[in-house]
Amino acid sequence: MTASLIRILPDLARYAAKALTEKKLRSLLTIVGIAIGPMALTAILGVVQGYSNYVINQLEGLGQNLIILVPSANYDMSSSDIAFLRDLPGVKEVTPFYSLRAKAKQGVRDIDIAIYAVDLDVFFHALGKLRLEEGSLPPPGDTASAVIGHYIAFDETGTRYYRVGDVLTLTYYSFKRGRLIQHSISVIVAGVLAEFGNAFFVNPDVTVFLPLDAGPKLLGMKKWSGIIVVADSPAYVENLTKFLREVYGERANVISLIEISKVVASITAAMRFITIAAGSAAFAVAATGIAATMITSVMERTREIGVLKAIGFTDAEIVTSIILEAILMSLLGSAFGIAAGVAAAYALSTRGMVLQGMQVVIRAPPEITLPMIVKTIALTIVIGVLGSLLPAHRAARIPPAEALRYE
Amino acid sequence: MTRDYRAVDGAESTLGQSPGQVPILELRDVHKVYKVGEVKVHALRGLSVRIMPGDFVAVMGPSGSGKSTFLNIAGLLDVPTRGKVFLLGRDVSRLNEVARARIRNRVIGFVFQQFNLIPRLTIYENIEMPLIPRGLPRRERKKLVLKALREAEGDTSWLPKKPLQLSGGQQQRVAIARAIVGRPRLILADEPTGALDRATAARIAALFIRLNREEKLTIVVVTHDPELAHCARKILMIRDGRIVGAEAPQPQRCIAYSRR
Numbered sequence: 153m154t155a156s157l158i159r160i161l162p163d164l165a166r167y168a169a170k171a172l173t174e175k176k177l178r179s180l181l182t183i184v185g186i187a188i189g190p191m192a193l194t195a196i197l198g199v200v201q202g203y204s205n206y207v208i209n210q211l212e213g214l215g216q217n218l219i220i221l222v223p224s225a226n227y228d229m230s231s232s233d234i235a236f237l238r239d240l241p242g243v244k245e246v247t248p249f250y251s252l253r254a255k256a257k258q259g260v261r262d263i264d265i266a267i268y269a270v271d272l273d274v275f276f277h278a279l280g281k282l283r284l285e286e287g288s289l290p291p292p293g294d295t296a297s298a299v300i301g302h303y304i305a306f307d308e309t310g311t312r313y314y315r316v317g318d319v320l321t322l323t324y325y326s327f328k329r330g331r332l333i334q335h336s337i338s339v340i341v342a343g344v345l346a347e348f349g350n351a352f353f354v355n356p357d358v359t360v361f362l363p364l365d366a367g368p369k370l371l372g373m374k375k376w377s378g379i380i381v382v383a384d385s386p387a388y389v390e391n392l393t394k395f396l397r398e399v400y401g402e403r404a405n406v407i408s409l410i411e412i413s414k415v416v417a418s419i420t421a422a423m424r425f426i427t428i429a430a431g432s433a434a435f436a437v438a439a440t441g442i443a444a445t446m447i448t449s450v451m452e453r454t455r456e457i458g459v460l461k462a463i464g465f466t467d468a469e470i471v472t473s474i475i476l477e478a479i480l481m482s483l484l485g486s487a488f489g490i491a492a493g494v495a496a497a498y499a500l501s502t503r504g505m506v507l508q509g510m511q512v513v514i515r516a517p518p519e520i521t522l523p524m525i526v527k528t529i530a531l532t533i534v535i536g537v538l539g540s541l542l543p544a545h546r547a548a549r550i551p552p553a554e555a556l557r558y559e
Numbered sequence: 560m561t562r563d564y565r566a567v568d569g570a571e572s573t574l575g576q577s578p579g580q581v582p583i584l585e586l587r588d589v590h591k592v593y594k595v596g597e598v599k600v601h602a603l604r605g606l607s608v609r610i611m612p613g614d615f616v617a618v619m620g621p622s623g624s625g626k627s628t629f630l631n632i633a634g635l636l637d638v639p640t641r642g643k644v645f646l647l648g649r650d651v652s653r654l655n656e657v658a659r660a661r662i663r664n665r666v667i668g669f670v671f672q673q674f675n676l677i678p679r680l681t682i683y684e685n686i687e688m689p690l691i692p693r694g695l696p697r698r699e700r701k702k703l704v705l706k707a708l709r710e711a712e713g714d715t716s717w718l719p720k721k722p723l724q725l726s727g728g729q730q731q732r733v734a735i736a737r738a739i740v741g742r743p744r745l746i747l748a749d750e751p752t753g754a755l756d757r758a759t760a761a762r763i764a765a766l767f768i769r770l771n772r773e774e775k776l777t778i779v780v781v782t783h784d785p786e787l788a789h790c791a792r793k794i795l796m797i798r799d800g801r802i803v804g805a806e807a808p809q810p811q812r813c814i815a816y817s818r819r
Contacts, residue, residue, distance in 0.1 A: 159694040167680075167691070174679040459675045462636055463689040463737070464664020466657045553631040556671065 157468060161476075164469065168476040171449070178445060179481065185441040186485025186536070187492065189434035190528045194493025196427040198518035199500045204420035206516030211413040215279045216386035217244075219393055220407045222378040227403040229376045237381055240395075242388035245278070247271035248376040250367030254324035256304055256360070258313045265304060266359045267322065269367035270380065272299070278382045282356055287316040287343030295366035297342040301357040305344045314341050322360065326372070337370055378404075386410055435535045438485070442478050442539030450474065450547045457547050458555025467548040474544035475537055482536030486529045494520055581648040583745050583777050584610040584633055589642035591628050591800070602628040603639070604800035610745070615771040615778045617788035617808070620797035626781045627749065629797060633779065634667055634747045635659040647744065664692050668738030672750035674730040676722035682708075682733050683718040689741045703740050710774060711736035712766055728759035735766060739776065746770070748780045752787050757814065764790045765815035786814035 172179045221237075223229050229248065237246045249270040255262045268275075272289045276282050290297030298320065305314045314320055318341045325334055339362065348356040367373045381396075383389050393408045400406065450457070460470055497518035504515040591603040603625045610616055620626050631637035632644060635651060644652040646666060651659065663669075668689075676685045686707055690700045708715065713732045722730055731751060738746055748767070752760035764787050770776045771792075780791060788794050790813035794806040810816060 156692075156694055160691055163691045170679055170684075455675065456677055459671075459677065460688070461660065462634065462663060462669045464660050464692050464741075466660040466692070468657070469660075469692055551637070553627075553637040556636070556675070557627075 157472060160469070161472070164473045165476050165480070168473050168480055171453075171473075171477055172480060175449065178449075182441055182445040183481050183485045183488065186438045186482055186532060187489035189431055189438050189535070190486045190489030190532050191493040191496065192434055193427065193431040193528055194490050194520060194524070195496035195500065195518075196431075197424060197524060198493065198497035198520040200420055200423045200427065201519035201521075201524075202497075202501055202516045204416060205519050207416045208413045211409045211416070215382075216410050217383040217389055218278055218409055219381040219383065219389060219396065220378055221381065221396065221400070222405040222407065223376070224403055224405070229379055229404070233379060237379065240392065242384050242392055243381055244384045245274045245382040246379060247274045247364065247382075248379045249275075249364070250371060250373045251377040252324055252326075252371065252373070254322045254360075256320060256322055258304070258307055259311075261307075263304070263358065265301070265322070266355065267324070267362065267371065268354070268359055269362040269364055269371060269373075271364050272361060274382065275361070275380065278380070279356075282348065283346040284343045285346040287341065290342040290363055292363045292365065294342070295363055295369045296339055297363070298339040299343040299345060299361040300341055301345050301355075301359045302347040303357040304360065305341070314344070316341050316343065320360070324371075335372070339370070435531065438532070439535045439539040442481065442536055443542055445481075446474060446478060446540050446543035447546060449477075450543045453547075454550055454555050454558040457550050458552045458558065461550075461552035462556060471544040471548050474547050475540045478536040478540030478543075479533055482532045483529070485536075486532035489532070490525055490528060494518075580611060582609040582645070583612050583614070583647060584608075584779070585645040586629070586633065586639075587643045587645070589629075589632060589639045589644065591625075591632060591637070592640045602800055603632070603642075605642070606797070606801050608795065608802055610777060610779055612744070612777055613771070613775055615767065615790075615792045616780070617791035617794045618779065618781045618797055619783070619785070619788050619794055624797045625800040626797055628800070630747055630749050630779070630781050634669060635663050660692070664689060665741060666744050668741065668743040668746045670731070670734055670738045670746060670748035670751045672753040674722070674727070674734045674754070676730055676733060676737075678722055680721075681718065682713075682720050682722065682725070685722065685733060686736045686740050688737060693741070703742075704736075707736040707740035708733075710739060710770065712762075726759075727755050728762060731755060731759075731763055732766070735763075735770075739770065739774070744777060746776055746778045748778065748782075750782055750784070751780060752782070752784050752814075757786075760784070760787065761814045761817075764813065768813075768815055784814075786812060786817070789813040790815050 221229070221233075234246050234248065237243060247270060249268055251266060251268050254265055254267050256265050271292070276289065284299065285302065287299070289299060300314060300320060304320070306312050319338050320341055321336060321338050323334065323336050325332055327333070339360065345356055362370065367376075381392070383392055389408050389410045393406050393411060396404075396406045457470060461467075497520060501516060501518045586606055586608050589603050589606045590601070593600040593602055606625065606629060618626055618629065628637065632639050635644070635646070635654075639652055642652070643650055646662060651662060654662070677688070680688070683704060686704045687700050690703060695703075705715070708718070711732045713729070713736055717725060717729065717733065722733065725733065751767070752763055755763060767778055767780065768790055771778050778791075780787065782788055789808040789810065791808050794808050795802050796804040796806065
């Protein structure tokens with residue numbers, strides 16, 4: 153019996169398709185209703201996944217074995233910290249750094265940049281992705297030479313402002329005895345970095361890197377801004393971070409990029425959960441929409457269903473044709489929904505996500521995968537079947553003799 | 560009116576048939592009770608009838624006499640409250656829904672007063688419909704559809720049209736083609752001329768006569784229309800849920816002969 157049902161499935165599907173075309177507007181509206189769930193899921197999940205992959209990639213590119221210690225206002229880091237950190241198991245290198253925000257001229261335009269004075273060999277070794285496009289790293293003693301980020305040497309259109317050997321003037325502010333003082337310093341460009349892409353914490357594209365000694369000598373800074381710890385392997389980072397937090401407590405912030413990527417991953421997971429929860433609401437609405445449409449259509453077709461029974465269709469065959477009708481609507485709905493969702497995802501992602509305070513705009517293409525699409529279609533079909541169960545049951549229960557008299 | 564009480568007593572209908580042949584359809588002491596709310600309605604009260612192969616029987620009776628209930632039970636669209644139904648000698652009164660659907664599909668063809676064609680399907684698809692549950696290959700279905708349409712005196716130019724593009728008489732021919740497409744043994748027709756004008760009714764009556772004579776189809780027609788009933792080989796009178804008499808039809812009163 154089931155075998156014969158499968159054999160006549162194509163014919164039942166054809167009949168179901170014809171039934172849909174009878175009330176075109178109603179079918180279309182139901183399909184639009186169905187499409188909202190898959191559209192929302194595809195668009196939001198695609199964008200969230202795209203951003204999340206991007207952020208995690210960036211963080212991992214920035215150095216998975218980095219831990220950064222930033223002292224709080226009432227704690228000064230010194231060489232005893234360096235000695236302590238250097239002796240910890242799993243630690244490969246330790247270097248302090250100075251950092252501040254400054255402005256640089258690009259033609260007539262002022263751009264915001266960051267200055268890092270750090271052990272350049274250690275830093276460039278730890279961030280394997282950093283590449284020099286031109287020039288070379290200045291030697292440790294050459295405190296007036298700098299490696300500059302790609303978007304200091306060039307603007308977005310590719311116009312060049314600085315090349316190796318040029319003098320770059322940097323402006324920054326500091327407080328001395330309660331008064332704001334403007335400083336202007338000049339450095340010689342020793343190297344230009346290849347484009348790195350947007351990043352967190354350190355954005356190399358708009359950073360001027362100076363040798364460590366430039367901190368006190370050129371910038372006049374007495375306190376380290378923090379200490380960079382390079383672990384032997386990313387596997388040690390989590391335990392080291394935990395240990396350092398216990399040791400330093402309130403005195404310093406311990407930041408590891410792996411940890412940030414974990415946080416981002418968990419935020420993404422939460423967002424995905426919320427999206428799916430909200431999406432399920434859309435799916436529930438779709439199921440009731442299908443149920444409402446199909447019940448109306450089954451009632452309108454009571455007589456026709458009576459005729460089908462009279463000419464020898466079994467209840468199972470009639471139920472199948474009703475469910476097929478819903479599946480067809482679900483397929484069309486998910487196709488429209490996913491297409492609209494993909495379009496919406498791309499539209500949303502070109503606007504980018506602005507991270508306030510970090511001066512970073514993330515522009516990442518949405519991540520729309522085949523398994524995601526397959527799952528969405530499958531879910532929509534399940535919803536269609538669920539929505540059509542009641543109407544199909546109704547149709548099967550119609551007694552043929554009465555149905556034939558139905559007006 | 561001459562009544563053939565002998566036939567009523569035994570509920571025999573042996574016109575031109577050799578005795579001992581298995582009836583196509585037999586109802587034995589069939590009762591049907593409907594519950595309408597609290598009220599019980601006795602639609603059939605011990606109806607017995609035998610329809611032999613090759614018969615063309617008209618069942619006449621006033622409204623509420625149980626004509627439709629009889630046809631529904633005979634056509635396995637409804638089950639009797641009491642009594643037995645035999646189709647081709649087999650007791651079918653207690654079969655399950657699937658088995659009854661299969662028998663309806665293979666043994667019985669229905670013709671209705673309101674034609675009951677499916678409006679969004681083409682004429683071809685309408686006639687093809689009973690062949691769908693059989694899972695026949697497309698080419699075989701097409702052969703059967705064309706044959707049925709020819710036998711029902713339809714025109715192949717109708718095939719791509721929709722039912723509402725045809726006249727009532729044409730639609731009834733299509734409905735008859737649908738009824739005979741699956742090569743059934745028995746045609747059950749419920750007021751087949753009820754929605755047609757007289758001239759068209761005459762042609763439909765002539766078609767039934769021809770299908771009975773040439774295609775050897777057994778036909779049972781339930782009707783109010785004496786001009787159709789007199790086209791049959793036999794007229795059974797139904798009243799209060801029972802067959803109360805039989806009548807030999809007068810061919811000169813048959814609409815097919817009087818109005819051609």
